[in-house]
Amino acid sequence: MRRHHVLPIPAPVLAFALAFTLALALTLALAFTPVPISLPAAFAAHDGGHGGGHGTTASPATGAPAASAAVYSAKGTITGLDKAAGTITLRHEAVPAVRWPAMTMTFRLEDPSAAGGLKQGDAVRFDFRNDGPTPTVVHIEPLE
Numbered sequence: 001m002r003r004h005h006v007l008p009i010p011a012p013v014l015a016f017a018l019a020f021t022l023a024l025a026l027t028l029a030l031a032f033t034p035v036p037i038s039l040p041a042a043f044a045a046h047d048g049g050h051g052g053g054h055g056t057t058a059s060p061a062t063g064a065p066a067a068s069a070a071v072y073s074a075k076g077t078i079t080g081l082d083k084a085a086g087t088i089t090l091r092h093e094a095v096p097a098v099r100w101p102a103m104t105m106t107f108r109l110e111d112p113s114a115a116g117g118l119k120q121g122d123a124v125r126f127d128f129r130n131d132g133p134t135p136t137v138v139h140i141e142p143l144e
């Protein structure tokens with residue numbers, strides 16, 4: 001009877017293979033785990049710059065398909081006004097409808113002339129569309 005040739009695998013080779021497999025598994029696990037990577041972005045979303053957007057827009061009660069067309073109302077104080085650029089910076093109260101905390105942020109003015117009688121420091125009530133990184137104020141008026 002002829003014996004099969006079984007090549008013995010040296011222990012160091014086995015150890016290396018095991019370590020390599022573990023490293024590969026760990027790398028894959030990290031690569032396919034989005035949570036630890038997305039958390040900092042989520043935390044940064046409302047960190048003053050508003051670069052990360054404004055979080056999830058709640059669906060309007062009407063169920064309208066275009067959430068960005070919905071108009072929301074809030075109160076705030078003007079902290080900056082750039083009529084030439086057509087932007088206004090508002091320190092606004094929390095807006096639960098779009099899940100915004102109270103904060104200071106810049107809006108685009110749909111009609112820059114709408115801010116004609118307003119100035120920095122004014123308390124205002126305003127309507128806006130949450131339609132992009134710089135949401136659009138569609139109406140603004142002084143708060144009595």
Ligand SMILES: [Cu+2]
Pocket residue numbers: 054100103104105
């Ligand atoms: Cu905001």
